[in-house]
Structures are given as C-alpha cells and as structure tokens.
Amino acid sequence: MPETLTLYTAKICPYAHRVELALEEAKADYTKFQIDLQNKPSWYAPEVNPASKVPAVAYGGPKVPADKPSPESTKIAESLVLLEFVADLYPGANLLPNDPVQLGAFFRGQGSGAALVNGVEQLQALLPATGFAVGEYSIADIAVTPFIARLNVVATNVAGAFAEEDAVKLAEVFNAPKFARFQQYWKDLRARPNFSATFDEEYVVNVFKQRLAKSQK
Numbered sequence: 332m333p334e335t336l337t338l339y340t341a342k343i344c345p346y347a348h349r350v351e352l353a354l355e356e357a358k359a360d361y362t363k364f365q366i367d368l369q370n371k372p373s374w375y376a377p378e379v380n381p382a383s384k385v386p387a388v389a390y391g392g393p394k395v396p397a398d399k400p401s402p403e404s405t406k407i408a409e410s411l412v413l414l415e416f417v418a419d420l421y422p423g424a425n426l427l428p429n430d431p432v433q434l435g436a437f438f439r440g441q442g443s444g445a446a447l448v449n450g451v452e453q454l455q456a457l458l459p460a461t462g463f464a465v466g467e468y469s470i471a472d473i474a475v476t477p478f479i480a481r482l483n484v485v486a487t488n489v490a491g492a493f494a495e496e497d498a499v500k501l502a503e504v505f506n507a508p509k510f511a512r513f514q515q516y517w518k519d520l521r522a523r524p525n526f527s528a529t530f531d532e533e534y535v536v537n538v539f540k541q542r543l544a545k546s547q548k
Contacts, residue, residue, distance in 0.1 A: 334391040336361040345477030346410040347386035352473045355525035357421035364397035414470040428469040455513040
C-alpha cells in the first residue's frame with residue numbers, strides 16, 4: 332500500500348505550482364490542501380513547515396485530515412527538493428532526464444538574467460530545436476512552467492504592471508518572431524494535461540490585478 336502524501340500549496344505561488352505539476356504528471360494519489368498565504372493557519376508552521384512557506388509535503392504516517400498533520404509523517408519543503416522527491420518516488424513518470432549534466436546546465440541558465448526579457452532570451456538559447464528543455468518532458472520543464480505562466484498573465488491580462496516601454500518589450504516575448512522557439516515551447520507546456528489540471532488562470536489574474544490596485548493607492 333503506498334504511503335499517504337499531502338501537498339500544502341497555494342494557487343498563486345509558482346513554487347508550489349511546480350510540485351502540483353510534478354504530482355499530476357506522475358498521476359500520484361495525493362491530497363491537496365490550500366494555504367491562505369495572507370492568513371496562514373496557526374498549526375502550519377509548528378506542525379508542517381517551520382519556515383511557514385509553501386510548498387510543503389507530509390509523507391507517510393496514518394491517513395489523517397490535512398489540517399491535522401500527523402507527527403509520524405515526514406515533512407519536506409522547498410520546491411526543487413520536492414521535484415526530485417516526486418521524480419524518485421514515481422520513477423515510472425520519467426521526470427528525471429537521462430543526462431543530469433544537461434539538466435544542471437538548464438537550471439543554471441534559466442536562473443540568470445536580470446531583466447525578464449533577457450531571461451527569456453537566455454532560456455530560448457538553451458532550448459533544443461524541438462521538444463522540451465532537455466529533450467523529453469522532465470522536472471527541468473516543470474521548474475520553469477509556473478513562472479512562464481505568470482509572466483504570460485502579466486503580459487496579456489494585467490495592464491499597468493510595468494512601465495509602457497517595458498510592457499511593450501514583454502509583449503514581444505509572446506508575439507515577436509524572434510521569440511518563435513520560446514513561444515512554441517510555451518504552447519507545448521500549456522498543452523499538457525498536468526498544466527490544465529493545476530493552473531487557475533482566472534484566479535491568478537484577479538490576484539495580480541488586486542495587488543496592482545493596492546500598490547497604486
């Protein structure tokens with residue numbers, strides 16, 4: 332009998348979204364519990380994650396309600412750690428690429444670049460001519476998908492989030508021919524079933540608009 336697994340997540344959080352994507356891709360049997368990041372439950376930090384952040388996982392132990400985590404379960408946090416944990420837990424999902432050196436190079440590349448557009452240019456340069464980040468779909472793709480999704484939300488749905496000049500540049504990322512490879516990559520990512528199962532675009536748009544409105548008062 333497989334161990335119980337509870338994921339503590341939040342729809343707005345790209346780091347938590349990474350782990351949801353991995354679990355869905357692995358077709359894992361798990362419980363999802365949404366944490367209100369503006370009003371976290373008092374039990375969350377002492378009983379799940381002392382850092383009081385999402386994502387976090389409670390693995391093993393008796394089957395209990397998610398808001399009453401068992402001290403017998405193992406608590407694990409940090410999104411990249413959890414991606415590898417899920418990949419190891421469900422080897423049949425083939426989330427780890429065959430070439431770990433290739434994976435490391437992609438992770439280093441996607442974290443560089445101060446400006447968003449420069450970051451996309453560098454990511455595009457790392458992509459193969461077709462397919463995903465390191466060939467077959469893997470945790471390399473899962474790691475960047477939530478951030479591309481939220482970048483797309485801001486570029487297409489949240490007017491005023493950037494200065495006009497920066498907004499024009501950002502829009503080019505999703506429209507200009509010079510970003511054609513990145514645009515195809517984004518199309519391939521959002522076409523996957525694990526993306527549609529985990530990304531609530533309407534919710535994310537509304538939260539971003541609310542945050543922008545507050546910042547402009």
